[in-house]
Amino acid sequence: MRYSLLDLIGLAAHTAPVTPLSADSAHEVMRLHRECPARECPRKAAALRTLVAAGCITPDSSRRR
Structure with missing residues (x-):
């Protein structure tokens, strides 16, 4: 998928997204926030919730987020 510069700037922000993520x-x-802990980065936390809800990933219950 190709993103515009404005889209990439939004995706790179660490704030919680205003609208739900696809x-x-x-x-x-x-991918962009791989170094961010989900417990400290609202955008990565939202992305993680989206992917779990979509069934794309299953969190490891023995690891901390």
Whole structure:
């Protein structure tokens, strides 16, 4: 998927998204925020919730987010 510069700036922000993320956007957020802990980055936390709800990933219950 191709993103505009404005889209990428939004995806790179660490603030919580205003609108729900699509699964594609959530995957991109996870890629862009791979160094961020989900417990400290609202955008990565939202992306993680989206991907779990979509069944794309299953969190490891023995790990901390």
